[in-house]
Amino acid sequence: MDKLRLLELQKQATIIRKYIIDEVFSANSGHPGGSLSCTDIFTTLYFEEMRVDPKNPKWADRDRFVLSKGHCAPALYATLACKGFFPEADLNTFRRIDSYLEGHPSMNYVPGCDMSTGSLGQGISTAVGMALAGKIDKKDYRVYSILGDGELEEGLVWEAAMSAAHYKLDNLCAFVDYNGLQIDGKITDVMNPESISDKFRAFGWNVIDTDGHDIEGLKAAMELAKRMKGKPTMVVCHCHKGHGVSFMEDNYGWHGKAPNQEQRDQAIAELDAKLAEIEAEIAKVKEA
Amino acid sequence: MGKVATREAYGNALAQYGSDERIVVLDADLSKSTKTDTFKKVYPERHFNMGIAEADMMCVAAGLATCGKIVFASTFAIFASERACEQIRNSICYPKLNVKICATHAGLTVGEDGASHQCLEDLAVMRALPNMTVISTCDEIETNRAIKAAIDYNGPVYIRLGRLGVEAVHGEDFKFEIGKGVQVRDGSDVTLVATGLMVQESLKAADILAEKGISARVVDIHTIKPIDKDLLVKCAKETGLIVTVEEHNIAGGLGGAVCEVLSENYPCKVKMIGVQEKFGKSGTPAALLEKYGLTAQQIADKVIAAKA
Numbered sequence: 001m002d003k004l005r006l007l008e009l010q011k012q013a014t015i016i017r018k019y020i021i022d023e024v025f026s027a028n029s030g031h032p033g034g035s036l037s038c039t040d041i042f043t044t045l046y047f048e049e050m051r052v053d054p055k056n057p058k059w060a061d062r063d064r065f066v067l068s069k070g071h072c073a074p075a076l077y078a079t080l081a082c083k084g085f086f087p088e089a090d091l092n093t094f095r096r097i098d099s100y101l102e103g104h105p106s107m108n109y110v111p112g113c114d115m116s117t118g119s120l121g122q123g124i125s126t127a128v129g130m131a132l133a134g135k136i137d138k139k140d141y142r143v144y145s146i147l148g149d150g151e152l153e154e155g156l157v158w159e160a161a162m163s164a165a166h167y168k169l170d171n172l173c174a175f176v177d178y179n180g181l182q183i184d185g186k187i188t189d190v191m192n193p194e195s196i197s198d199k200f201r202a203f204g205w206n207v208i209d210t211d212g213h214d215i216e217g218l219k220a221a222m223e224l225a226k227r228m229k230g231k232p233t234m235v236v237c238h239c240h241k242g243h244g245v246s247f248m249e250d251n252y253g254w255h256g257k258a259p260n261q262e263q264r265d266q267a268i269a270e271l272d273a274k275l276a277e278i279e280a281e282i283a284k285v286k287e288a
Numbered sequence: 289m290g291k292v293a294t295r296e297a298y299g300n301a302l303a304q305y306g307s308d309e310r311i312v313v314l315d316a317d318l319s320k321s322t323k324t325d326t327f328k329k330v331y332p333e334r335h336f337n338m339g340i341a342e343a344d345m346m347c348v349a350a351g352l353a354t355c356g357k358i359v360f361a362s363t364f365a366i367f368a369s370e371r372a373c374e375q376i377r378n379s380i381c382y383p384k385l386n387v388k389i390c391a392t393h394a395g396l397t398v399g400e401d402g403a404s405h406q407c408l409e410d411l412a413v414m415r416a417l418p419n420m421t422v423i424s425t426c427d428e429i430e431t432n433r434a435i436k437a438a439i440d441y442n443g444p445v446y447i448r449l450g451r452l453g454v455e456a457v458h459g460e461d462f463k464f465e466i467g468k469g470v471q472v473r474d475g476s477d478v479t480l481v482a483t484g485l486m487v488q489e490s491l492k493a494a495d496i497l498a499e500k501g502i503s504a505r506v507v508d509i510h511t512i513k514p515i516d517k518d519l520l521v522k523c524a525k526e527t528g529l530i531v532t533v534e535e536h537n538i539a540g541g542l543g544g545a546v547c548e549v550l551s552e553n554y555p556c557k558v559k560m561i562g563v564q565e566k567f568g569k570s571g572t573p574a575a576l577l578e579k580y581g582l583t584a585q586q587i588a589d590k591v592i593a594a595k596a
Contacts, residue, residue, distance in 0.1 A: 060356070107354070107383050115354060116383040119374060122347045126379055129351020136312065136334065137355070156375070159344035167336070 001216050004285050009215050011278045012082065013043040017244045018271045019078035019091050025264040027095035030103065033241040033254040035075035037212070038146050038177040041237055042079040044218040045144055054084035057111045063141050064130045066115045068123025069148035069177065070104040071256070076113065077101050085112035121154030123147070124174060128164045131172040131232070142226070145174040150182030152193040158203065164232040165204030172232040173225040177212065179241040181252040200234040212237025245270055291453030294484075295392040297431035298449050299323025302360060303330045304432070305439055312352050314338050314361045316345050321451075322362040322392045342367045346375035346389070353385035358439055361387060365394035365448060369410035380444050381419040388438045389414075390447045394424075395535035396563065396580055397452040397485060397573035406568030411483075412540025414446040415513045421466060422513040424448040424542075426487035427457045430510055433464030441466060448484060450535075452573050455488050457508065469516035475505035478591055479523040479530050483509045483542045486533040486561075489577070492584030493533075497591060504591065512542055517549045524556045531559045531591050535582060538562040559594040561587055 001009075016039050024030035046052070050063040067076045074094065081088040093099035100109035104118025114130070117123040127145040134141050151157060164172055176196055184190050193199070201207045206228040210217040218237070225233035241255070242248025245267040259267060302313060303326045313335045319325040328335035338345040342363050349359040361368070368391040369376075380387045391410060398406045414422045423438070423445060425431040431449065438445045457472060472487065473494050480490040487508045494504040505527055507519065524530055530550065532543035543560035550556055563580050577583050581590070 064354075066351075115351070116378070119378040121343075122375055122379045125344050125347030125375075126351035126354070128344070129348035129353075130355055131351075132336065132348060133312075133352045133355035133357055136352075136357075156343045156347070159339075159341040160347070163338055163341065163344055163348060166339070 001219060004282065006215060007278055007282045007285065009043055009047055011275065011282070012047050013040050014244070014271055014275050014278060016043060016075065016078045016082060018268060019081070019088070020074040021245070021259065021264060021267045021271070023074040023077065023091050023094040024258045026092040028258045029095060030074055030258060031071040031256045032074065032259070033181070033248060033252070034069060034148060034177060034179070035072045036243050036245060036248065037179045037239045037241045038072055039075050039243070040213045040215055041146055041175050041177065041218060042075050044215050044222070046079050046083050048219055049222050050144065051141065052112065054112065057085060061139060061141055064114045064127070064143045066123040066127040066130070066145040067105055067117050068127070068145050069120065069151055070117030070123060073103065073105050076105055077110070080110065080112040083112070120148070120151040121156030125156055125160035127172060127174065128160050128169060131164065131169040132167055134171050135167070135169065141171070143172045147174060147176050149176055149178045149180065149187050149193060149196065150190070152176065152196060153191045161200060161203040161205065168230045169232045170229055173222060173235065174232070175235045175237050177239050178236050179239040181241045181250070181255065183252070183255050185252055197236050204231060206231040206233040207236060208233065209236045209238065212239035213243055244274065291455055292428040293451055293453045294425050294427065294431045294449040295323045295451060297428040298390055298392070298435060299326030301432045301435035302327035305436055306331050308358065308439065310356060310358045311439070312336070312357045312359050314345050314349055314359065316340055316342050316363040316367065318363055322390070324360070324362050342372040343375045346372040347379045349387045350379040350383070350385050353387050359387045360390055362390045362392065364405060365391035365407035365410045366405060369407060369413050369446070373413055377417050381417045384419045384443050386442055388445045388447065390449060392449040393451045394448045395450060395484065396568045396576040397450055397535065399451070399573045399576065400570050402570035403567040408537040408563050408568060410448060411512050411536050411542060412544065415540065415545060419444055420513065421445045421511070423466070423511050424483040425510055426484055426508055427454055429456065429458040429460065429462050430464060433462060434510065437464055437466050450485055452485065454485055457487055457491070464510070467511045467514045467516060469519040470508045470510065471505065472508050473506040475503040476527055477503045478595065479505040479507055479527045480533055480587070480591070481507045481509055481520065481530055481542065481546055482533040483512065485535055486582065489582060489584045489587055490533050493587035493591065496584060496588040500592065502591065502595065509542060512545055515545045515549060517553065520546055520549050521554045524550055524554045529557050529559070529594060531561060531594060533587055534562045536562050538564055559590060561590055
């Protein structure tokens with residue numbers, strides 16, 4: 001990936017992070033920690049990898065995406081809005097009575113949302129169904145899904161892992177947002193799902209470990225997944241919950257809590273500083 | 289005419305209508321029992337065994353449906369409606385996806401397998417889900433027509449099917465419409481409102497009642513939801529006493545659905561015959577119906593008691 005493209009994607013991710021903060025702030029509820037954690041995966045998918053058309057969200061040959069960790073809807077909505085599926089101005093209606101932006105995503109309300117999720121474990125299983133449909137119809141679309149690491153405690157994830165491998169769904173590429181934290185604390189203290197990579201490998205998946213905030217690494221993993229024949233791919237993304245906002249980073253207290261005005265302002269100021277830094281670099285690269 | 293189980297009629301119907309390439313059939317290691325193997329023999333490329341993993345089967349069905357498939361997902365009623373209930377609720381009913389859950393081995397007449405496998409709560413559980421259509425068929429022809437109607441209808445459907453071979457109620461010219469009950473015998477003193485295998489038992493009960501001078505109407509309610517409100521109110525007006533008969537727990541099933549309609553629209557006396565808040569047990573189907581009070585004679589006796 002050339003330097004300029006990488007900087008543009010990093011800029012996009014920072015813009016998405018700002019929207020996440022403001023969505024959760026305006027709703028006065030929601031899940032900022034996990035949303036900030038998986039933002040770079042979203043950015044790489046929608047702005048570098050996936051074949052989608054915001055003007056035709058139900059296009060039959062599009063790549064599909066299922067947010068298995070449905071509570072990170074703020075990241076999905078911000079990404080879809082930035083991609084042009086619906087107006088960015090609607091993001092601040094998140095979780096309101098008259099809004100289509102539910103606390104957890106609904107495929108029947110949100111343009112570009114391919115599956116209703118929120119109940120953990122079910123999203124990845126529905127993604128298996130989409131990938132199976134692609135195989136039945138001999139279509140070349142790919143199916144992507146993001147899971148939480150705490151979500152792996154759901155038994156259904158492993159039923160889905162079994163069926164995806166059994167039916168050799170190499171058109172399926174999933175990501176674990178491995179930030180190590182869940183609502184009640186560290187995943188290793190609450191109910192240890194480790195070793196995540198070994199478990200998926202044992203279930204017959206192609207497993208790739210990568211830094212979940214390294215856009216080039218994520219893109220490389222997606223390319224490897226496309227080349228893998230006969231196996232679904234799990235990209236185990238080593239992430240930091242709350243990434244990009246200093247006081248939220250690696251703090252499970254920010255799993256499902258909205259910032260107050262002061263905290264919101266500080267978060268936005270930090271992200272604006274990051275944006276200015278990236279823009280300065282972009283200018284430098286363009287000059288050179 | 290020989291007896292045919294509704295599960296067998298289901299498998300045959302799938303094979304009969306299966307040329308529609310949108311149809312995909314999923315099973316959970318029970319295809320020989322649910323009879324989806326009948327479809328598999330004709331269309332193996334569209335039949336998928338999901339293993340003993342009902343929750344995954346329901347969500348995979350949902351995912352397939354988002355891609356334009358008409359998905360039939362089959363297992364025993366207990367595992368479909370109760371083990372995978374929340375998957376059905378959140379991944380099928382909430383997004384209103386085109387999945388047909390065809391659940392066999394419902395009710396006591398599963399027989400010797402006993403209580404763990406005798407589902408007596410599925411109608412209540414499935415009826416409580418928004419967007420779900422709930423069907424319970426009584427014979428071969430009705431099942432065949434119900435499967436066709438389910439294919440033609442876009443949305444979630446739960447179809448309750450039985451293991452036991454049953455006599456025919458309906459003829460070849462039978463017209464099935466989702467949500468429309470069918471009067472299968474006229475009468476003026478009481479209406480027996482039945483579903484599934486209890487339609488046959490109620491018809492026999494009506495014969496017994498006729499000998500006692502009681503004219504019993506029998507209505508086959510194959511669609512539990514949406515239920516035929518107009519027909520129920522008409523019967524209540526014309527015959528007074530309503531008696532519901534179901535091979536299901538007394539809470540929340542056909543009886544409950546009928547009472548909801550009548551108490552709001554035409555309050556009248558309703559006697560509910562079904563399993564009285566109990567689990568099943570092992571035994572022959574005939575012995576089980578006798579033990580739980582669901583034979584024609586026992587139905588007739590309860591009607592006479594209710595008339596008194």
